[in-house]
Amino acid sequence: MFKELDPLLLSELRLAVMSILISAEEADFVYLKEKTNATAGNLSVQIDKLQQAGYIDVRKTFKGKRPQTICKVTFKGIHAFEKYIEALKSYIDIQNH
């Protein structure tokens, strides 16, 4: 049976951000922007959505005089990501049969 895919993780950019944060302890906005090659505006909107869903924690600090945004995945985010992978597997299993 198809498991439902989390609509929040269906977006390319949000899934990319979550995948990076899953494999890292934390990452700053500049790193996420560099790795996803997204525009600052779009990335910022998607980070906000993930934060509102409780999937990531966002901490704003300063690096010297420049502001720095540090993102970290939450337990809820890890759980959602694992569920998403399970759902993806169920789709692929069905396709293979």
Place this chain on the structure above:
Amino acid sequence: MEEMQDRQLNEKESLELISRMIRNTQERMEEGSGTMFLIWGYTTVIVTMLVREMLMRTGSYQWQWLWFLLPVCGSIMTMIHLKKRSKKPRVITYVDKVINYIWTVLGITGFLLSVISIVYRLPILFFIVLIMGIGTTLTGLVINFRPLVIAGVLGMLLSSILVVRMPYTLQMLIFSLIFLVMMIIPGHYLNYKSRKRNV
């Protein structure tokens, strides 16, 4: 890589994206690790040679206080290096965190033993090489970099030479040579490898 949009992916694209992003994040693990080995390796060799030279010239054991240049200079250079690195986009992986913990614990152990050795007679050079050898081996294992593991294990084995009775100035020379093999050479090699990987 093209600009990432807010588009929806199919299952296959999703899995590809996840594995690509995870691989990208993991691939940067070795960056900067070599420099830390070089900072502590060169500082140790230079300070040891300085103390040795002063001891041989003057015969006064007061020069032993110069050993404290080692944590002072090493820490200052580490802080400068970390500050420089913090200007780059920042990501901390679990591996970075584990390595950080390993060296913090070993650093405290080494410092504590050094302080104790002022009061009690300890084969301190042996302990320091052993501790640094443990750190180097563990770092090599965690980042999966075999030359570092070999250098670390070699350092741990060679540390046993330093418990053999011999003149202190000779011990210091051997101590420096072990640091050259255990930290400086693999440090340069690690930096060379990570530079090549990131080109």
